[in-house]
Amino acid sequence: MDGNDIKMTGKCPVMHGSNTASGTSVMDWWPNALNLDILHQHDTKTNPMGEAFDYREALKDLDVEALKADLRALITTSQDWWPADWGSYVGMFARVAWHAAGSYRLADGRGGGGTGNQRFAPLNSWPDNVNTDKGRRLLWPIKKKYGNKISWADLMILSGTIAYEVAGLKTFGFAFGREDIWHPEKDIYWGAEKEWLAPSDGRYDDVSKPETMENPLAAVQMGLIYVNPEGVNGKSDPLATAAQMRETFARMAMNDEETVALTAGGHTIGKCHGNGDPADLSPDPEAAGPEYQGIGWMNTKGRGIGRDTVVSGIEGAWTSNPTQWDMGYFDMLFGHEWELRKSPAGATQWMPVEIDEADMPADVEDPAIRTLPIMTDADMALRLDPTYNAICQKFIADPAYFSETFARAWFKLTHRDMGPKARYVGPDVPQEDLIWQDPIPAGPTGYDVAALKAAIAGSGLTMQDMVATAWDSARTYRGSDMRGGANGARIRLAPQKDWAANEPERLARVLSVLEPLAATHGASVADTIVLAGNLAVEQAAEAAGVPLELPFAPGRGDATDEMTDAPSFDALEPLADGFRNFLKTDYVVSPEEMMLDRAQLMGLTARDMVVLTGGLRMMGANHGGTAHGVFTDRPGALSQDFFVTLTDMAYSWVPVGDGLYEIRDRATGAAKFTATRADLVFGSNSILRGYAELYAQDDTGAKFVADFADAWTRVMMADRFDLKA
Incomplete structure (x- = not known):
């Protein structure tokens, strides 16, 4: 070793933190940067099954x-x-x-x-x-x-x-069809807290008013599924807990009766575990050492199993027979008086003032030993809240009704995020159509598509009318729970027909043209809306000199008001849509972040977001017909001009207030175009600019049209589960 050699003795041969959670990420250095990772959460590279697996x-x-x-x-x-x-x-x-x-x-x-x-x-x-x-x-x-x-x-x-x-419960049914993911869903916002079970005050404008909880959250504290079983922020107050339950379960799409049924039915079987010291537990699975092999919370002192298990810290069963489906929960809740005590683990719980030994549940290991039952604050809420109490009395008077209500609520709880029934698989799928499944009747397929398309072309509707209506109809699709989308044509029903994002007056005018055409040709309105959008894209591509014929699959149906749970669709209202340069009002979250969230819910990639935005701008599909981001002298052509202008250093970009910018000619100072943050982010964000530069190249005009057509078609087809069965 000469003097120029570097001594490596004792050096670790790998970069510390470069591929682990302890590494410093780009977002750590620049926390305000737009993080596009959520658009590629479930990249095919993470799926070991391969594309051929179905x-x-x-x-x-x-x-x-x-x-x-x-x-x-x-x-x-x-x-x-x-x-x-x-x-x-x-x-x-x-x-x-x-x-x-x-x-x-x-x-x-x-x-x-x-x-x-x-x-x-x-x-x-x-x-x-x-x-x-x-x-x-x-x-x-x-x-x-x-x-x-x-x-x-x-x-x-x-x-x-x-x-x-x-x-012993007669269940309502079961559907297979859920597909596994292969890594964490980092795109889900569970709250801003930096510690588990932090006080819930930060989630609310006013913790005493549960309706002020931050959207889109539902659980009252970080690390809880529902509400705190010990009370609001761990302080017992059954009526305050009832108020939180009502809001939390409503945010899970459950009404009061379903809330009571699920709480009572959930506590009819099983028990809480708190017979030990939580401090003796090993770390949670994600923090545990390799010797635990992904198992967490193991007791490091004593047995830690059976009667000595620690889970919530509350200790005891709710009923006399915790492995049987019966009415024992109501017998226990209303058959005794209750007082607050502490569990062996130190948790606050309700226990009976007096109880006969025969009514006590048996010890989990020795049936000869009887143990005291318990209630949580959520259980006492069912007894003390007047509305919940009345529902309990209804169930007590009709045990069969309770069992049926719970079975249906359990089915809804466990299937709500599966989307339409067309995705259900298996011999136990219930035949009944349920309104929360957003049912859609099968649509006609035998009509003359070419004739309908020709009629739309001669209807007098503008390209902007057609493409905006199709987009607005389809953009409601959420890959998170497979709701929304163009199938069903719910854009013509309440509440969607009145959403500001859908430009109600323009929408009504367009539908007044498309609905008669659909009826005349024997097509659904849903198909007609999508076909009109396709026609607009083809016309725009032709104007750009690129021949295009988009694929179209008839068969969408038209939902009715009776098939539509209108209140639950309120959650799908677009408060912002960067693709059409729409922002209902100013929000704390930036327009580009809201655009990113919508793109992820729609199942789009970063490339999709880029080409769809550029294409919709060039077709003049902005909300209200604004010119922001329409960087072209030939609107209506599916050209690359959006990207060419954005990447051209002959221009400067000048803020002019209210989130607006002017794009000015550097030589003359004259304003050429106007823009919003949802436009300029495609030039300012390094990743998005990479895509923008690609589509600004002289050799990618045809590629841009092809990529736009691919992304557009997937948006229009996202909810066609009838074709994926």
Whole structure:
């Protein structure tokens, strides 16, 4: 070694933090930068199954009855490494399914059990999900046996449904069809807190007014699925808890009756666990060392299993027979007086003032030992809130009605994020159409598409009318819960017909032309809207000198008001749509961030977002016909001009107030165009500029049209689950 050599002794051969969570990311250095990662969360490179794998095809080889038999055997066979309470895992698997599905929220459709996301951080390590990791490990031998014929997502939800059947409930049905993801969903905003179970005040403008909770959140604290079982911020107040329950469950698309049924039915089986010191538990799964192999919350002192398990910290069962479906929950809640006490783990819980030993639940390990039952603040809310109490009395008077209401609410809880019934697979799919499934009748397919298209072309509608209406109809689609989209033509129904984003007056005028054409040619209005949009794109491509014929598949149906749960569609209203340069009002979140969120919900990539925005600008599809971002002297042509202008250093970009900018000729100082942040971000963000420069090149005119056509078609077809069955 000469003097020029660098001594490497003792040096680590890899870059510290370069490929782990401890590394400093681009967003750490520039936290205000637009993070496009959410548009590529589930890149095909992360999926080990490959593009050829079709889960719906694999399901056809699944022996459903054998699978259910294996689940029943598992539920009733205690395993030594994690013993079952009373020899039954009904409570365990009901909780696994419940907490998988219960993260769903109506505002953006994110969360829920439809992707198997409980396997990954942060959900696998949420404080409220303690020991769901044990449930998944108990399910592993069954997953191993059936392999790719059953997804983790389906298996976890099915395990809860079968658990209720084992307990004695007649369930409403079950549908397969949930496909697994393969890494965490980093795009889901669970709250701004930096610590688990931080006080909930920061989520509300006023914590005493639950309706002021920050959207799109539903759970009251970071790391909880619903509400705090010990009370608001851990302080017992059943009426305040009732108010939070009402808001939280409403944000999960549940009404008061469903809320009571789910709470009572959920607490009819199983128990809470808090017979130990939480300080003795090992870290959560994501933080545990390699020797734990993804298992967290293991007791490092003593047994930590059976009667000594610690989960929520609350300790006890709600009913006398916690493995049976019965009316015992109501008997216990209303048959005794309750007082606040502390569990062995130090949690606040309600316990009976007096109770006969015969009414007590048995110890989970020794049936000869009787233990005290418990209630949480949420349970006491059902007794003390007048509306909830009245619903309880209705259930008590009619046990069959309670069982049916719970079964239906459970089905809704566990299937809400699956989207339309066309996505359901399996022998136990209920025949009944439910309004929360957003039912759509099958549409006609035998009409003359070419004749209808010619009639639209001769109708006098402008390119802007046609493309804007088609886009507005389709852009409601959310890949998070498969709601919205052009199928059903709900843009002509309340509430969508009155949304500011849809320009109600223009929309009514366009529909007054398209609806008679649809009737004359025997087509659905939904098909006619999409066909008109396609025609506009083809006309714009022709004006740019690129021949184009977009694919079109007839068969969309027209929903009716009776098929539409109008209040739940309020959550789909676009408050901003950067693709059409629309912003309802000023928000704390920037227009480009809101555009990014919409693109992700629509299932678009960064490339899609770039080409669709540039193309819609060139076709003059802006909301209200504004000229912002229409960087061209030939509007109506599907040209590259948006990108050419944006990347041309002959211009300068000058703020002029209210989020607007002028694009000025550097030589003369004359204003050439106007723009918004939703325009200029495609030149200012380094990633988006890379795409913009590509489409500004002299050799990519035809590629731009082709890429726009591809993205446009996928938007129009996103909700055609009838073609994907």
